[in-house]
Amino acid sequence: MRSASLRSVAVLALLAAAAPALAADDSTTFDVTITITSSCTISATAPTDVNFGSVASTATNVDAQGQLVVTCTPGTAYTIALDNGQNGSDVNSRKMSDGTTEVPYQLYRAAARGSGDVWGSTTGSGGNVLAGSGSGAAQNIPVYGRTPSANFPAATYSDVVTATITY
Template sequence: MNLLLKLALLAAASGAMVGTYAATATQTFGVKLVVQESCSIGTTPTDVDFGTHTRQTTAVNTDAAGSLSINCSSGTPYTIALNGGLNATASTRQMLSGANVAAYVLYQDSARATPWGNGTTFGTTVSGTGTGAAVATPVYGRLTSLNFPAGTYSDTVTATVTY
């Protein structure tokens, strides 16, 4: 047999033998993703500061505004509740200066038409849908009188975001 033919037959036979012994193995694996909604309230709210005034015996509205920074993941529905503060009675928020009391109301809107509370006391909650970025949420306050003894009045209100 000619050498070229022998080499061709040998190459064909060795290729067939390699194909005969070839095998495969498979395994499956998972691919997963967990998406969670999230919300936070910024750590530096702007206080509702009514400022400094002289005592007035006639009724007068004194307004002020502050702000909360709410950051919820995009598309996340949320509500913001405000508690009564540290010095509230069953139906009135109050700032204290020693034993002296100054009543006030917090509102959701600049017209001061919708009181802001926890949904059962002091008013309704504020609702929104997250954008994925921090959103400034104003808090409007009103005093209906400045007929209080001289002093520095204060209260602390807690905001809670539920999502």
């Protein structure tokens, strides 16, 4: 009998060791957040200038194209304004200068270069800024230029225009 009792105790000990221990658990939740703000950058480097090149003084309606590069947060609405340049009193009087003589030119938002395509800095109703939406990648924005006449003294003429992005 004694061996049966010992055997029973041994079996119970083995069962107790094999039985899972009672465990307790608890849980909680937490937030994971990020706040992404809209961002836009604009750049125009020398290779994207509006360069009319060398033309004969008899040339008319000389066209050129430059480019701005815009990078904005996806879905961010923006507008790009171009000022009057250093020599213009408004967008309709932009001029390149050699320091003495001035050659008129215009900048446009569309290749058609129509009067409704003039690119300026007026926002709102009747505005002449360029509107777009960010994609998260660099976007190439063409700038179309035209000088109506090259009938001016032989020289190198230039102007500096400031592009401003608002988002």
